Amino acid sequence: MSRVLVLVPFALDEDAIAHRREQTVEVTLRPGVTFDFRPVLAGPTAFMSPHDWALMDIALFEAGLSAEEDGYDAVVIDTVSDSGADALRSVHDIPVLAPGRASLLFALSLGRKFGILAQWEPALARYRKVLDEWGLRDHCAGVDHFDTPPDFVALLGDKAQVVLPRMEAACRRLIEAGADVICLGSTTMHQAHHYLIERLEVPVVNPGPLSYKLIEAFLALGLTHSRRAYPRPLVPKRAMVHAMLSAAAGQDAD
Amino acid sequence: MRKVLVLVPFPMTPEQLDLRRAQARAAELPPDIEIHYRPVLAAPSSYVSHHDYVLADISLLDAGLDAQTDGYDAVCVDTVSDSGVAALRSMLDIPVIAAGRTMFLAALMLGRTFGIVTMWENWFGLYERILKDLAITDRLAGMRAAGVEPDNRNLLGGKDEVLPLLLEAATLLVEEDGADVVCLGSTTMHEAHAYLADQLPVPVLNGGPLSYQIADAMTALGLVHSRRAYPQPIVSKAGMIRAMMEAAAEVEAEI
Numbered sequence: 294m295s296r297v298l299v300l301v302p303f304a305l306d307e308d309a310i311a312h313r314r315e316q317t318v319e320v321t322l323r324p325g326v327t328f329d330f331r332p333v334l335a336g337p338t339a340f341m342s343p344h345d346w347a348l349m350d351i352a353l354f355e356a357g358l359s360a361e362e363d364g365y366d367a368v369v370i371d372t373v374s375d376s377g378a379d380a381l382r383s384v385h386d387i388p389v390l391a392p393g394r395a396s397l398l399f400a401l402s403l404g405r406k407f408g409i410l411a412q413w414e415p416a417l418a419r420y421r422k423v424l425d426e427w428g429l430r431d432h433c434a435g436v437d438h439f440d441t442p443p444d445f446v447a448l449l450g451d452k453a454q455v456v457l458p459r460m461e462a463a464c465r466r467l468i469e470a471g472a473d474v475i476c477l478g479s480t481t482m483h484q485a486h487h488y489l490i491e492r493l494e495v496p497v498v499n500p501g502p503l504s505y506k507l508i509e510a511f512l513a514l515g516l517t518h519s520r521r522a523y524p525r526p527l528v529p530k531r532a533m534v535h536a537m538l539s540a541a542a543g544q545d546a547d
Numbered sequence: 548m549r550k551v552l553v554l555v556p557f558p559m560t561p562e563q564l565d566l567r568r569a570q571a572r573a574a575e576l577p578p579d580i581e582i583h584y585r586p587v588l589a590a591p592s593s594y595v596s597h598h599d600y601v602l603a604d605i606s607l608l609d610a611g612l613d614a615q616t617d618g619y620d621a622v623c624v625d626t627v628s629d630s631g632v633a634a635l636r637s638m639l640d641i642p643v644i645a646a647g648r649t650m651f652l653a654a655l656m657l658g659r660t661f662g663i664v665t666m667w668e669n670w671f672g673l674y675e676r677i678l679k680d681l682a683i684t685d686r687l688a689g690m691r692a693a694g695v696e697p698d699n700r701n702l703l704g705g706k707d708e709v710l711p712l713l714l715e716a717a718t719l720l721v722e723e724d725g726a727d728v729v730c731l732g733s734t735t736m737h738e739a740h741a742y743l744a745d746q747l748p749v750p751v752l753n754g755g756p757l758s759y760q761i762a763d764a765m766t767a768l769g770l771v772h773s774r775r776a777y778p779q780p781i782v783s784k785a786g787m788i789r790a791m792m793e794a795a796a797e798v799e800a801e802i
Contacts, residue, residue, distance in 0.1 A: 398653075473773035507656070510763070514756060518750070520749070
């Protein structure tokens with residue numbers, strides 16, 4: 294039996310976590326692997342500025358810091374931004390799956406170029422940054438968006454009828470620009486996956502469920518990240534990180 | 548039950564096929580996946596020249612051509628050269644998993660760079676072709692060879708002296724070339740995986756078992772290669788391909 298900790302990037306309540314958990318029923322998972330969802334203690338309210346990215350990094354880092362001592366065999370970050378993944382890899386020996394990087398790399402096993410579907414214009418800067426960071430710009434046919442502010446709690450909620458056709462139109466623009474594969478730019482878009490695969494003639498990579506299958510594969514093969522790429526800190530500051538996020542949560546509650 | 552067809556790039560005796568089958572045991576697959584192995588009808592003697600590459604492509608294309616009508620849910624091509632994969636993808640609507648490119652992309656999920664350890668330098672050309680095609684040559688830290696002629700049918704059988712040579716080459720990849728991850732350059736080297744993974748300070752990827760895991764992921768997620776990247780032929784020449792390989796097998800039988 295293997296236990297996987299899925300880190301949710303917003304301080305959500307149980308109802309909202311349930312929407313996230315829906316991703317695990319979208320794909321057949323192995324009987325011997327369980328997925329527990331854990332939200333961060335505090336974090337930014339949106340995800341569009343370097344201020345938000347910095348807070349998201351530390352929030353997810355803290356949320357996963359105790360994963361190994363809590364008895365988990367692997368960690369999955371439930372955001373395509375991969376926030377906190379590198380820091381967690383530096384302190385854990387168990388695999389930490391970063392769905393953003395993984396889904397873009399996986400897309401290259403399905404086609405020559407991928408297109409990224411982003412939520413709205415303010416999200417584009419983040420994708421441009423990660424494409425450069427991961428050296429994947431040449432493999433990207435484009436990043437397009439459907440001009441809808443994200444709702445990290447209700448996800449698509451009751452807006453589906455309006456939003457889904459806009460998502461399809463953005464995907465079609467990406468295909469026109471040369472995308473062989475569409476990568477959903479956020480795990481919060483998972484509810485649109487079925488709608489899109491029924492209408493589009495190219496594969497659509499749904500990063501959440503893909504990350505669960507990949508972590509199953511890594512666990513079965515005994516694989517984890519390279520220590521050379523993610524060296525350990527000389528002095529780990531675990532208590533400091535926990536204290537910082539407790540303070541942040543206190544501030545939020547005020 | 549999902550059925551995966553693994554295409555073996557050389558004609559095999561049942562005993563030799565068993566050596567390939569050992570990879571499925573290493574993969575720890577879920578219980579609802581069955582792996583079947585099918586060798587090609589005929590093949591080049593080795594994969595070291597462009598003469599060999601063209602024969603390899605056709606032989607593997609032929610071996611997998613009926614996979615979908617035979618009821619398989621996915622095909623894995625059991626060679627890091629990815630021979631035949633693009634052509635099979637153009638003709639099949641089930642996932643066709645390429646052991647080589649899948650392994651190199653997975654390596655980049657685990658580290659910044661990767662190195663390839665292999666049996667002999669004559670295989671370097673195979674990897675260069677894939678890395679250029681994928682446009683990830685800049686992530687390759689290096690390629691190192693043990694300098695031992697491989698046995699594609701009997702694998703490492705009885706050649707324990709190869710293991711330290713592979714370890715030496717892989718250690719240089721990590722220590723001198725800066726590889727964060729080491730990839731085994733051939734599915735025929737799978738017997739060396741446990742030894743190298745135990746000795747090296749970085750992850751070691753074993754292309755065959757990894758490809759079976761990815762077949763599980765692709766079939767569970769309903770993902771198939773993009774038809775835009777692998778367009779179907781206007782006129783399929785499946786009959787011609789089969790006739791060519793049957794003729795090739797006859798020529799081999801006469802020798």
